[in-house]
Structure formats: C-alpha cells, structure tokens
Amino acid sequence: MSDNPQGPPTVISPGKATVRFKWLRTSRRLFARLIWVFSLTGLLLRVTVRDRFHPLALIFYATPIPALPIWHLLAIVAWGRSKKATSFRTRLSPNLVNAVLLSGLIVWAYRSEYVDQAIPAAPNELQIVFWNAAHSASGVPHVASQLREWNPDIIGLVEADRKNYLIADEWTREFPEYDVAGTVFGGLLAVRGTILRQQSHVLKPTSWCQQFDVRVDDHEFTVLLVDISSRLSQSRSTPLQDLAVLAESLSTRPLMIMGDFNTPDDSVWFVPLKAHCRELFRNWGRGYAATWPIPFPVLCLDQMWVNESVAPSICDHYWSYLSDHRPVHASISFRDLPRRPN
Secondary structure (H helix, E strand, O other): OOOOOOOOOOOOOHHHHHHHHHHHHHHHHHHHHHHHHHHHHHHHHHOOOOOOOOOOHHHHHHOOHHHHHHHHHHHHHHHOOOOOOOOHHHHHHHHHHHHHHHHHHHHHHHHHHEEEOOOOOOOOOEEEEEEEOHHHOOOHHHHHHHHHHHOOOEEEEEOOOOOOOOOHHHHHHHOOOOEEEEOOOOOEEEEOOEEEEEEEEEEOOOEEEEEEEEEEOOEEEEEEEEEOOOOOOOOOHHHHHHHHHHHHHOOOOOEEEEEEOOOOOOOHHHHHHHOOOEEHHHHHEEEEOOOEOOOOOOEOOEEEEEOOOEEEEEEEEOOOOOOOOOOEEEEEEEOOOOOOOO
16 A cells, blocks of 8 residues: 555646746836836926826825835846846846946935035024824824924924824923914914914815914914825815915915925925925925935925015924924024014
C-alpha cells in the first residue's frame, strides 16, 4: 500500500513559474505607467488650467509639487529592474533619466515650498495663531496648553468642537483672560481684547465664514474665520468667489482672514481674493509651506490673508502632534492705526 494515498505532491513546472513571474512584472509595470500618466496629467494641469474644471481638479489636488517626487519614486520602485541589458549604455540610460527627473522634481519642490520672506518683527506687534484643532481629539486642555506657550493675542480655531458637539464653554475655561466666541460650524475665536460684533456668512453651497469685529488695545479690525468644505464632489469655485466678494465689501477697514481652506494655495480660485488681499506665508513666511497632513504635509490648506491696511512681518507654520494640521502663526501691525505702546 502507498504511504501517500493522495498521490505525489504537485510541482509547479518552470514554465508555469515563468508565466506567473511575467504576469507579476507586467502588472507592476502597468501600475508604474499609470502613476507616470497620473503625475504628468497633474503637472500639465499645474502649468495650464490648474483646478478650474471639476472633477479634473481632483488630479491637481492629488499631485501637489511636494508629492511629485514621491509619485515618481513610487513609479520607479513599481517598475523594478529592466531585463538584462546587452550593453552598458542600455543599462545606464533608464536609470540616468529617472535619477535626473527625480532630482529635478526634488529641487523644484524645495525651491517652491521653502520660503524665506520674513522681515524683522517689532516688539509691539500682535501675535495671531490659527489652527485646525481636529475636533479636539487630543483634548481641549492639551491643545490649550500648547496655544498658551505661543502666547498669541488672537486665537482662531476650526474643528474646535467634538464631532459636531459644541464645547465653547471648555475653551472659555481654558482662556479666562480672553474674550471667547464660538460659531455654529465648530469654529472659535479668542481675543485678548473685546469681540464687538459677530455675524455668520454661508459660503455656498456648504462652507462657512464667521465675521468678528474686534478691538485689541487701540486697534479695531475685522477677522473672518473660514472653514471651506472638504467634499471632493464640490468645486471650490463658488465658496472662494463668495469669500472674495465679502472681503471686497470689508476693504475699508483692516481685515484678516484665517481658516482651513481645504484648497491648496496655488488654486486658480484664489485669484479673485488676491485682488484685495495677500496670503501671509508666501509673502512673509519662513520655512516649509505645506500644512497637511501631519507628519508628512504636502498641501498648504491652512492660510492667513490680510488686506492693505494690515502690515505683517513674519508668518510661521509650526509643528505639533496634537492635530493633523500645522498651526499658522503671524506677527502683524497696522498701517493706518497707531501701534501698541511698548
């Protein structure tokens, strides 16, 4: 009787193994080609229409300049080694081309995303911090403790709620020396001064803006706290155009806009806003621009904008593990109003 009633074990012939290997290599190289086409499409959009047309804009958002070297490196890895070359020249050419392209993308990302435009700050300037608090997932006391270390005169937060549950009273207890006001969309403003008035604006279709008229020492100015919808199914055109119209209507007073725009700062839809305001980091920033997602940010979604009546000196993007967004800090004074006394 045989000791192996089920018969001898199945042995994969070299021919079958070769077929499977070729299928795997073909699949990997198809994946690499798709990545290269995807990246090239994003690159072409960036130098032409950018995110003007939706949903084509989603490719633009998925291929920011800091991510292009990552996409290219992923395609190189997926492609793998080429067949055995017949000469040194055929072995060298693909590797050399990939190395040059990767180096060029890295240099482009560095020159585009590392900024050094700050000017010396005066000791009497107002300190402003904006932060997406990620629905207070790290806990209000931890976030508040981090904010107190930065000692800002004005704090602007979005997603300061707890998953759509407003917790403005918790923030008020953490900042007793500030005038604190919440919003219906989970935002919050804390001012080392007085909030004179506030008004809600809906940026159609599903984005929000809260207007605060505030006084800090001798300065009266307006703050717009913004939270643009992150829905991928919606174009950013309408809410950002509505915001530009609102900013124009407030152009007779010092104006600061801060928020999570959920839109990279090189979007074509910021052009109307640029007619009346300037983005702080690109004009007065220092360091790396991208703010999301921590720990490897590639998109500059969190921004501050000011009109001509505000004189910024420095804008920094801080680092913190308490949120998936980097905090934005700025030092400002005012052109048409006296500076704070020393």
